[in-house]
Amino acid sequence: MKADISTKIAGVKFDACIFNTSGPADVTLAELEIIARSKSPAITMKSCTLEPRAGNPEPRYADLEYGSINSMGLPNLGYKAYIEFAAVLKRKYKKPIIASICGMTLEDDIIMFNAFNNSQVDIIEFNPGSPNTIGKAIVGYDAKEMDRLLKAVSKVCKKPWGIKLPPYFDLVHFDEIAKVIKKYPVNFVTCINSLGNGLAIDPATEQPLIKPKGGLGGIGGRYAKFTALANVRRFYELFDRKIQVIGVGGVYSGTDAFEFILAGASAVQIGTAFLQKGPGIFNKVQTELQTLMAKKGYIKLSNFRGKLKIL
Numbered sequence: 321m322k323a324d325i326s327t328k329i330a331g332v333k334f335d336a337c338i339f340n341t342s343g344p345a346d347v348t349l350a351e352l353e354i355i356a357r358s359k360s361p362a363i364t365m366k367s368c369t370l371e372p373r374a375g376n377p378e379p380r381y382a383d384l385e386y387g388s389i390n391s392m393g394l395p396n397l398g399y400k401a402y403i404e405f406a407a408v409l410k411r412k413y414k415k416p417i418i419a420s421i422c423g424m425t426l427e428d429d430i431i432m433f434n435a436f437n438n439s440q441v442d443i444i445e446f447n448p449g450s451p452n453t454i455g456k457a458i459v460g461y462d463a464k465e466m467d468r469l470l471k472a473v474s475k476v477c478k479k480p481w482g483i484k485l486p487p488y489f490d491l492v493h494f495d496e497i498a499k500v501i502k503k504y505p506v507n508f509v510t511c512i513n514s515l516g517n518g519l520a521i522d523p524a525t526e527q528p529l530i531k532p533k534g535g536l537g538g539i540g541g542r543y544a545k546f547t548a549l550a551n552v553r554r555f556y557e558l559f560d561r562k563i564q565v566i567g568v569g570g571v572y573s574g575t576d577a578f579e580f581i582l583a584g585a586s587a588v589q590i591g592t593a594f595l596q597k598g599p600g601i602f603n604k605v606q607t608e609l610q611t612l613m614a615k616k617g618y619i620k621l622s623n624f625r626g627k628l629k630i631l
């Protein structure tokens with residue numbers, strides 16, 4: 321018998337615990353339909369803003385030996401398009417749909433949350449301040465600003481919702497941000513957004529690999545995995561199961577996904593590996609996870625979720 325890898329996020333049932341993350345190849349309806357037709361049990365859409373955005377100048381993404389660098393600058397079609405796409409996707413594919421909201425201001429966020437309340441979207445992921453939006457600070461690193469946004473947004477949001485968090489590196493910052501998040505009716509956090517502002521250089525041309533910000537960009541893929549695992553673990557402990565944690569960063573295999581669940585993740589998202597390997601990655605990671613679980617005698621995720629053993 322195959323291991324059961326279904327999960328529930330914010331009360332919404334997912335047939336499997338591994339799905340696409342917001343950002344990579346989920347901007348257009350055509351791209352979203354590729355995800356819908358894949359084994360991804362849910363469809364996460366690109367972070368949207370009030371108005372459409374062209375994003376940063378190209379080249380703005382590059383593959384690296386163990387992952388990726390990007391400074392996309394939030395190219396998206398504007399929130400209205402994603403409300404329309406959600407209706408089409410729901411009708412055709414019946415999978416849970418996750419919208420990602422990333423307003424340039426709190427006022428923008430409120431307008432979008434209100435609009436998504438009356439949409440086919442099942443879950444909202446709030447992305448408060450993208451690491452690659454020039455001129456905009458990462459809100460996740462400012463506990464006071466985070467508090468202001470969550471206070472306002474939680475009054476408006478009527479859908480199950482969570483927050484996409486940047487990576488934290490200092491234990492004090494985990495405590496600070498968890499304290500703020502616990503004040504509000506947040507269902508989950510997603511850890512982590514890209515590792516901010518890396519620099520990848522081509523020694524042959526003596527140039528950076530990407531153009532925006534003098535070459536600085538968010539790092540994803542295998543470079544991000546250990547930081548992502550630590551963030552999942554720490555928030556899993558701090559939230560004491562009252563707020564779920566979704567893991568993302570460097571998932572290429574069933575073993576990677578297993579490690580995230582062991583650290584406490586209720587589900588796992590895939591970004592860079594989806595871009596690099598295509599939509600078959602969801603089936604591959606799910607099947608590998610099931611095989612590993614069978615080998616270990618686990619029949620469902622709760623057999624090992626969060627049960628990282630102590631050395």
Ligand SMILES: Cc1cc2nc3c(=O)[nH]c(=O)nc-3n(C[C@H](O)[C@H](O)[C@H](O)COP(=O)(O)O)c2cc1C
Pocket residue numbers: 341342343344366367381388390392394420447484512513514539540541542544568569570571589590591592593
């Ligand atoms: C090309 C690209 C675009 C991204 N755009 C977004 C975005 O719009 N919203 C967001 O929350 N995260 C965005 N991310 C971050 C990913 O969702 C993810 O958190 C990060 O890349 C780590 O996962 P990975 O190692 O599987 O790529 C983007 C990442 C990449 C590579």
